[in-house]
Amino acid sequence: MEQFEEWKEQISQLWRLALEHLRHTPPAQLYVAAAIVIFTTVLFLLRLLKRAKANTIVLTGLSGSGKTILFYQLRDGSTHQGTVTSMEPNEGTFVLHGETTKKGKIKPVHIVDVPGHSRLRPKLDEYLPQAAGVVFVVDALDFLPNCRAASEYLYDLLTKGSIVKKKIPLLILCNKTDKVTAHTKEFIRRQLEKEIDKLRTSRSAISEADVTNEFTLGVPGEPFSFTQSSNKVTTAEASGLTGEISQLEEFIREYVKP
Numbered sequence: 174m175e176q177f178e179e180w181k182e183q184i185s186q187l188w189r190l191a192l193e194h195l196r197h198t199p200p201a202q203l204y205v206a207a208a209i210v211i212f213t214t215v216l217f218l219l220r221l222l223k224r225a226k227a228n229t230i231v232l233t234g235l236s237g238s239g240k241t242i243l244f245y246q247l248r249d250g251s252t253h254q255g256t257v258t259s260m261e262p263n264e265g266t267f268v269l270h271g272e273t274t275k276k277g278k279i280k281p282v283h284i285v286d287v288p289g290h291s292r293l294r295p296k297l298d299e300y301l302p303q304a305a306g307v308v309f310v311v312d313a314l315d316f317l318p319n320c321r322a323a324s325e326y327l328y329d330l331l332t333k334g335s336i337v338k339k340k341i342p343l344l345i346l347c348n349k350t351d352k353v354t355a356h357t358k359e360f361i362r363r364q365l366e367k368e369i370d371k372l373r374t375s376r377s378a379i380s381e382a383d384v385t386n387e388f389t390l391g392v393p394g395e396p397f398s399f400t401q402s403s404n405k406v407t408t409a410e411a412s413g414l415t416g417e418i419s420q421l422e423e424f425i426r427e428y429v430k431p
């Protein structure tokens with residue numbers, strides 16, 4: 174009890190000191206201090222709000238890797254009897270089909286499928302600033318002939334300012350694993366790392382003046398590994414054809430909370 178009284182006394186003394194100090198401070202200084210405090214608080218709140226609102230997941234990858242089928246599986250739980258090469262991004266905001274039987278209110282996800290055709294890739298830049306996560310779809314069946322092209326695309330993604338600065342998580346999704354001849358995700362990850370390592374040397378050798386990639390990748394002098402990348406890179410498997418997309422749904426729900 175006595176201790177409590179002591180604290181009370183100390184606090185009121187501090188309070189009196191603070192008031193005294195304020196009385197001697199010119200008002201202009203007080204206004205400036207108040208303005209700074211309000212300004213930083215508003216900035217901080219806006220940032221929080223923006224983070225909380227990011228609900229876009231972008232599907233990327235080479236043409237034919239299976240993005241559009243995965244998009245349909247996520248939205249409707251079906252393949253829509255096949256697809257053709259997309260000429261426009263596909264997008265929609267919905268509760269994942271796999272969650273429609275769940276009770277309670279679930280936050281919808283905005284999913285964008287950006288065609289793999291190189292002419293349409295610049296469309297990516299429109300969606301990346303709002304992305305909560307990026308899925309890089311790889312054809313695990315026809316992987317080896319496309320390894321180089323896939324690595325180039327991935328390299329460009331991982332050195333983009335919009336991805337690096339915000340540390341947007343990236344999932345390498347090995348699709349078409351319904352076939353026994355599909356490569357494993359471990360194999361695909363290793364091959365991509367090896368190929369990106371080669372690209373890193375050749376691209377930095379091109380010329381300093383001709384830099385199109387905003388950021389560099391990996392640690393100089395060490396073989397490239399995805400763990401060196403500033404954003405989190407993970408791998409998973411899926412089959413858009415049979416609807417085995419649980420690992421993809423997990424990734425989405427890790428970054429867009431239901």
Ligand SMILES: Nc1nc2c(ncn2[C@@H]2O[C@H](COP(=O)(O)OP(=O)(O)OP(=O)(O)O)[C@@H](O)[C@H]2O)c(=O)[nH]1
Binds near residue numbers: 235237239260348412
């Ligand atoms: N076996 C198998 N085939 C698949 C799977 N997913 C997609 N395909 C086939 O792969 C082809 C390409 O699929 P799409 O979804 O159109 O590919 P995309 O990535 O959207 O291609 P673009 O629109 O050109 O960028 C289609 O013929 C699909 O039937 C899968 O999980 N397993």
Ligand SMILES: [Mg+2]
Binds near residue numbers: 240256259288
């Ligand atoms: Mg498509």
